[in-house]
Amino acid sequence: MIRAGALLAAALTILPVTGHAHSPVEGMNEFYNGVLHPLLVPAHILLILATGLFLGQRGPRENRLALPAFLLAGATGLGLAGSGVAPDTVRGFVLAGAMAMGLLTALGRRAPLALYPAAGAFAGLFLGLDSAPEALAGRERILALVGTGVGLNLWLIYACGIADFFSKKPWQRIGLRILGSWVAASSILVLALTASSR
Amino acid sequence: MIMTRTIIGALFFLLLADAALAHEAEGFAGGFVSGFLHPLFGWDHVVAMVAVGLWGAFLGVPAIWLLPVVFPLVMAVGGAAGVAGMPLPAVEAGIAASALVLGAMVALAARPPLWAAAVIVGVFAVFHGHAHGTELPHAANPLAYSAGFVISTGLLHLSGIALGLAARWRAGRVAIRAGGGAIALAGVGFLTGVL
Numbered sequence: 071m072i073r074a075g076a077l078l079a080a081a082l083t084i085l086p087v088t089g090h091a092h093s094p095v096e097g098m099n100e101f102y103n104g105v106l107h108p109l110l111v112p113a114h115i116l117l118i119l120a121t122g123l124f125l126g127q128r129g130p131r132e133n134r135l136a137l138p139a140f141l142l143a144g145a146t147g148l149g150l151a152g153s154g155v156a157p158d159t160v161r162g163f164v165l166a167g168a169m170a171m172g173l174l175t176a177l178g179r180r181a182p183l184a185l186y187p188a189a190g191a192f193a194g195l196f197l198g199l200d201s202a203p204e205a206l207a208g209r210e211r212i213l214a215l216v217g218t219g220v221g222l223n224l225w226l227i228y229a230c231g232i233a234d235f236f237s238k239k240p241w242q243r244i245g246l247r248i249l250g251s252w253v254a255a256s257s258i259l260v261l262a263l264t265a266s267s268r
Numbered sequence: 269m270i271m272t273r274t275i276i277g278a279l280f281f282l283l284l285a286d287a288a289l290a291h292e293a294e295g296f297a298g299g300f301v302s303g304f305l306h307p308l309f310g311w312d313h314v315v316a317m318v319a320v321g322l323w324g325a326f327l328g329v330p331a332i333w334l335l336p337v338v339f340p341l342v343m344a345v346g347g348a349a350g351v352a353g354m355p356l357p358a359v360e361a362g363i364a365a366s367a368l369v370l371g372a373m374v375a376l377a378a379r380p381p382l383w384a385a386a387v388i389v390g391v392f393a394v395f396h397g398h399a400h401g402t403e404l405p406h407a408a409n410p411l412a413y414s415a416g417f418v419i420s421t422g423l424l425h426l427s428g429i430a431l432g433l434a435a436r437w438r439a440g441r442v443a444i445r446a447g448g449g450a451i452a453l454a455g456v457g458f459l460t461g462v463l
Contacts, residue, residue, distance in 0.1 A: 258348055
């Protein structure tokens, strides 16, 4: 009977599976998982893409303050997330930001100059707040947060660079606007789903 | 004793077993693929989306880019209504009518004012969005599903635009108008239940 109990206990210890909110990539340390984290969360991809398209549509003059604002706000958001003070409603703001910036990109009009750094700061803050590394503590948690900070800035710069590169010819600018409308449409639908499931 | 061990051993291996998923429809990839395929598996959606692109190409700049921008945005509003459970009467008839009307616009080479073209396309986008939106709550990953079906719809528009570029040539214009006529006829078929 004792042996039977031991066998059952062995079975039960094998069954539990680690809970992964964003499926970390196995074989990589916390820093590199942090770098990849924004690419593993669909809502983050949308906001990074929308921000990159919105900023990249315009020249360096508009983006001079937007990228530093994203960096600072992102660091603040990650710091707050690391301290465990991020509210639960952050994901809604991430999607609302993606919707707003997707719509602005689809409109394709030149926005007031102050809107570009504000957009960068908004995206950085809420992406940071929504990137709390779950089930990690101490040095590993800090490594994951630093990695996420690096990743967020890296992916945004890539998105901005691609949007800037493809904003020279008229058909390319049309393509950017269509992409912006796709991002906005996806965000509207998921926001509606989130609102209706509450 | 041997019997007990055998039963516990069998239970042990039974607990370890996982479902065999040949074509895993879970997570981001599963949600994206099912969203991407959803508009492609309905002929009424496909022909109407291609008609939007054809008409945009026929109307030229700025309609060629305005219609594919307006459509997904209004479609998302219709989708949001579907997600929220807001009833929309005659959704399937509206989708079928979109093929008929948009196909007829291409066949007749209709050139209404830009705002009117945008309103016509927008009205039908609500029906298409509502149909997709009602599927959204059941999706494995709603965000991936939405991205999939929005991209798929956009690519169908682009296919229509690409075909519509043949409107530069005389023979191409005839072929496109004939294509519009075929889409309108298909719309009649969808409305009457023949197709």
